[in-house]
Amino acid sequence: MQPILKVQSLHKTYRVRVGLLKRKNVPVLTDISFCLGKGETIAVIGETGAGKSTLAKLLAGAEQAETGQILLDGMTIEDNGVRQDHCRHIRMIFQDPTRSLNPGLTIGEILDDCLSYNTELTHKQRDKKIAHVLNRVGLLEEHYHYYPHMFSGGQLQRVALARALILDPKVLVLDEALSSLDPSVRAQTVNLLLALQKETGLSYVLITHHLSLVKHMSDSLLVLNRGKVVEFGKTAQVFAQPKSKVMKRLLNV
Numbered sequence: 405m406q407p408i409l410k411v412q413s414l415h416k417t418y419r420v421r422v423g424l425l426k427r428k429n430v431p432v433l434t435d436i437s438f439c440l441g442k443g444e445t446i447a448v449i450g451e452t453g454a455g456k457s458t459l460a461k462l463l464a465g466a467e468q469a470e471t472g473q474i475l476l477d478g479m480t481i482e483d484n485g486v487r488q489d490h491c492r493h494i495r496m497i498f499q500d501p502t503r504s505l506n507p508g509l510t511i512g513e514i515l516d517d518c519l520s521y522n523t524e525l526t527h528k529q530r531d532k533k534i535a536h537v538l539n540r541v542g543l544l545e546e547h548y549h550y551y552p553h554m555f556s557g558g559q560l561q562r563v564a565l566a567r568a569l570i571l572d573p574k575v576l577v578l579d580e581a582l583s584s585l586d587p588s589v590r591a592q593t594v595n596l597l598l599a600l601q602k603e604t605g606l607s608y609v610l611i612t613h614h615l616s617l618v619k620h621m622s623d624s625l626l627v628l629n630r631g632k633v634v635e636f637g638k639t640a641q642v643f644a645q646p647k648s649k650v651m652k653r654l655l656n657v
């Protein structure tokens with residue numbers, strides 16, 4: 405079966421200052437390749453600075469790699485640093501939803517803006533879609549008129565999820581999106597994500613430090629160390645027989 409997401413040999417460097425007048429290219433991701441099936445979850449783990457968030461940004465189109473390809477459903481959406489206009493099919497959710505939500509707009513206005521910019525839907529069709537997506541993430545229709553500051557942390561993450569889902573993406577990148585939630589809200593959000601995945605065939609790239617979440621949610625696991633893939637395989641297999649030093653260290657074995 406064709407993977408929904410295929411990443412081929414991505415390389416990313418940042419240009420950083422090393423002296424008063426000198427700059428150099430520092431490699432942050434080197435030769436990253438993996439596949440993700442429809443309706444599946446890949447977890448990306450690694451120690452701090454391993455390059456996880458950089459990979460998330462490349463996938464979502466927030467930054468471009470120098471070389472390598474990203475294919476979505478068989479179509480090349482990024483080729484050697486040139487991004488095609490399909491970004492709306494890979495959406496990202498961050499750890500802190502408040503930073504990505506305009507405090508001056510109601511949730512309805514935020515969602516409506518998304519639809520107005522990206523679709524040809526009429527006002528009535530947009531309203532219907534917004535009501536549907538609010539319902540899907542467990543929010544109420546009256547939340548349309550709420551501003552971001554009127555929500556709890558867990559509800560705000562649902563709002564971020566609604567905004568990500570409103571454009572019917574194929575892949576969601578969750579960059580520590582569950583980390584700041586308290587355990588019971590996190591468990592509810594995980595259940596919601598799993599139910600959505602079952603219902604719609606959505607695929608997730610899960611970036612997290614929580615190994616219990618990795619075990620519970622992911623089908624496959626990619627371990628990064630200093631920007632390189634040091635282990636990639638089925639989650640259960642990697643947990644049962646870790647090969648890389650990093651994975652052994654993370655598991656304390």
Ligand SMILES: Nc1ncnc2c1ncn2[C@@H]1O[C@H](COP(=O)(O)OP(=O)(O)OP(=O)(O)O)[C@@H](O)[C@H]1O
Pocket residue numbers: 418419420432450451452453454455456457458459
């Ligand atoms: N804009 C930037 N300019 C220069 N270097 C950067 C930039 N963004 C990230 N880096 C560097 O790239 C490396 C990887 O950073 P990244 O944020 O992807 O790591 P991470 O695995 O997500 O870490 P953490 O788990 O701590 O969030 C780090 O060494 C970081 O300093």
